[in-house]
Amino acid sequence: MRLVDIPRESYGTVIVGGGPAGANFARLANFDEGKVLLIDGAPKNGKVCGGLISPDAQGVLARYDVNLPTDILVSPQLFSVRTIDLETRRVRYYKRNYLNVNRAELDKYFLKMVPDGIEGITARCVSVKREGQGFLLTVEKSGVRYEVRCDRVVGADGASSVVRSNLFPKKKLKKYTAIQQWFAAEGSDPCYSCVFDSSTSDSCSWIFFKDGMLIFGGAFEAQGSRAAFEEQKRKLVQMGAVGRQAFDSPVRTEACRVVRPTLSGGIFCGDGGAFLIGEAAGFISPSSLEGISFALESSEALADAFEASSDSRKMLKKYKGLTQKLRAKVAVKCLKRPFMYQKLLRNAVMRSGVTAIKLKTQKNK
Ligand SMILES: Cc1cc2nc3c(=O)[nH]c(=O)nc-3n(C[C@H](O)[C@H](O)[C@H](O)COP(=O)(O)OP(=O)(O)OC[C@H]3O[C@@H](n4cnc5c(N)ncnc54)[C@H](O)[C@@H]3O)c2cc1C
Known part of the structure; x- marks a missing residue:
């Protein structure tokens, strides 16, 4: 990608967002018509994320023959999930491995x-609207606003997608406020803990x-999110799931939105020359x-749809077809949610212990 300071007045395709979805789409798509611009307003500390590459994401990387450089990996690598129920105080371990990475470096x-061949600009897309057969975007860089026109727009701008909210305001998605805190730690643990507490959140x-x-x-309901977060910390300390002083002095506190598709809706691929991928689409x-x-798989599907046709309607049809499996996967996970x-x-x-593993060395870590 060639970084530019000032965008051109018009492009064939503009991609808003350079996270895994936008970058992977820009990498894989074959753009026949017009110039392409990727706009990314990367936050200072990178995306708020756990930076854990799940077995599913590892499978996608394997298909792409992507070799992650070791300087993206951080320590420790994770081999199990510790499930903690704050209400029953029950703890179970399950075998599951994650690659632990530095998310900013991964991006x-x-x-x-x-x-x-693709131009990139470090800037924020402030608004998107339809203009004639195409789109007019307002892009802000270092306090200066530019107008950019394009034939097609790809919204890869995550949970708070401007493309989705400006062009499709009725296509709402359930959203949570995600809060993360970082603390200096003496020890380490090759395990990822997943915490449940229905009294403070219906997410994890x-x-x-x-x-x-x-x-x-x-992830918490927006209203009262900080209080719920603090309450969970208190319960974890009280239960002994972390050391007494583990949460004493946060080094960093960060927050953002995260979406949750439901069985009744949420996933939306776009329309009329505007396409949504990754979390912006609800994947x-x-x-x-x-x-x-999900970001990698949906962006690959849109890249294949761009390859198959240059007609926006046919592209959308193809994209929808190619993401059917991904939607089915979301539906299965919605059905799994109550468990x-x-x-x-x-x-x-948890009481049944089905598929749980026993740790030889530690008890109720
Ligand atoms: C706290 C938290 C922890 C998570 N942990 C994990 C995890 O460990 N493993 C995992 O697989 N998933 C995790 N997720 C989910 C995962 O981070 C996202 O689903 C994934 O990053 C989505 O990729 P994306 O490319 O669609 O969007 P994003 O990664 O959100 O990328 C969107 C990009 O668009 C840019 N952007 C946004 N708005 C604009 C704008 N207006 N103008 C210009 N650029 C813009 C942003 O700067 C960003 O670079 C986590 C999510 C949260 C909130």
Whole structure:
């Protein structure tokens, strides 16, 4: 990708967002018509994310023959999930491995693979509207606003997508406020903890280590999110799931929105020359909030749709067809949700110990 300071007045395609979805789409798509611009307003500390590459995302990377450089990996690598129910105080371990990465470095790595023919700008897209057969975008860089016109727009701008909210205001998505705090830690643990507590959230929280830091994060209803987050911290300390002083001095506190598709809706691929991919489209696991594999798979599907036709309607049809499996995967995860989030069902699953593993060395870590 060739970075520019000032955008041209018009492009064939503009991609808003350079996370895994936008960067992977820009990398794979074959653009026959017109110039392409990728706009990314990268936040200072990178995307608020756990930076865990799940087995599903590893499978996608394997298909792309992508070799992750070791400087993207952080310590420790994770081999199990510790499920903590704050209501019953029950703890279970399950075998599951994640690659633990530096998310900001991962995003840079994907952007590096975008071909030079594509222009990139570090800027925010402030608004998008339809103009004639195409689109008019307002882009802000260092306090200066530019107008950019294009024939097609791809919204890869994540949970708070400007493309989705400006062009399709009726296509609303359920959203949570995700909060994460980083703490200096002495020890480490090759395990990812998934925390459930129906009294503070109908989503989940997580604890894991990253290069000498302990991270605690969770997704909460926007109203009262901070109080719920603090309450979970208090319960975790009280239960002994973390050390007494583990949460004393946060080094960093960060927050953002995260979406959750439901069985009744949420996923929307776009229309009329505007396409949505990744979390902007609602592609994310509704049970675990794992989104990197969904971002990669949906962007690959749109790239294939661009390859197959240059007619926007046919592209959309193809894109919808190619993401059918991904939608089915979301639907299955929606059906699985009650077993994770409904108190009685979760308790029954955890009590049964089905598929759980026993740790030889530690008890109720
Ligand atoms: C706290 C938290 C922890 C998570 N942990 C994990 C995890 O461990 N593993 C996992 O697989 N998933 C995780 N997820 C989900 C995952 O981060 C996302 O689903 C995934 O990053 C989606 O990729 P994307 O490319 O669609 O969007 P994003 O990664 O959100 O990328 C969007 C990009 O668009 C840019 N952008 C946004 N708005 C604009 C604008 N107006 N103008 C210009 N640029 C813009 C942003 O700067 C960003 O670079 C987590 C989510 C949260 C909130």
